[in-house]
C-alpha cells in the first residue's frame with residue numbers, strides 16, 4: 001500500500017558542519033576519506049529519516065568522489081537531500097564543502113550518493129513517503145537520480 005503523504009526534497013534537507021581536527025587526518029595532513037564518509041553517511045541518514053519519519057538503514061554508499069583535499073583546521077559543511085524515492089528505497093545526495101576558517105573561501109570537496117531503505121519495527125522494508133521535486137534543481141536531481149537508480153538495479157540483477 002502506498003503512503004499518502006507527499007513531501008518535497010527541501011522538507012527533509014539537512015545541513016551540518018564539522019571542524020577538521022588532527023584525529024581526522026591522514027599522513028599527508030588532509031582529511032582521511034573514511035572520516036568524511038562517516039560524516040556523509042550520518043548526514044544522509046538524517047535526511048532519509050526526516051523524509052520517512054521513521055527508521056532507515058544504509059543499503060549502499062553508491063559513489064563518493066573526492067574532488068579536492070580538505071585540510072586540518074578547515075570547516076566542512078555537509079548538505080544532504082533526498083533526490084529520488086522508488087518504493088522503499090531512496091537516493092540521498094551529499095555535497096561536502098570545505099570552508100577556510102580565516103578567508104571563508106569555499107570549495108566543493110566531495111560529492112556522494114547513497115541508498116537508504118525505510119524499515120519497520122522488524123527491520124523489514126516498508127514504503128517511503130512519495131517525493132515531489134518542485135524547484136528546477138530538485139527536478140534535475142530527480143531525473144539524474146532516476147537514471148542512476150535504474151542502472152544500479154540493472155547492475156545488481158546482472159551481477160548477483
Ligand SMILES: CC(C)(COP(=O)(O)OP(=O)(O)OC[C@H]1O[C@@H](n2cnc3c(N)ncnc32)[C@H](O)[C@@H]1OP(=O)(O)O)[C@@H](O)C(=O)NCCC(=O)NCCS
Pocket residue numbers: 056057058059060085086087088089090115117119123124125153
Ligand atoms: C537494505 C535491506 C533492508 C534490504 O532488504 P531486502 O530484504 O533485500 O529487501 P528488498 O529486496 O525487498 O529490497 C528493498 C529495497 O531495497 C533496495 N535494495 C536492496 N538491496 C540494495 C542494495 N544493495 N543497494 C541499493 N538498494 C538496495 C531494493 O532495490 C528495494 O528498493 P525499492 O523497494 O525501492 O524497489 C537489507 O539488505 C538490510 O537490512 N541490509 C543491512 C543494512 C545495514 O545494516 N546497514 C548499515 C547500518 S544502517
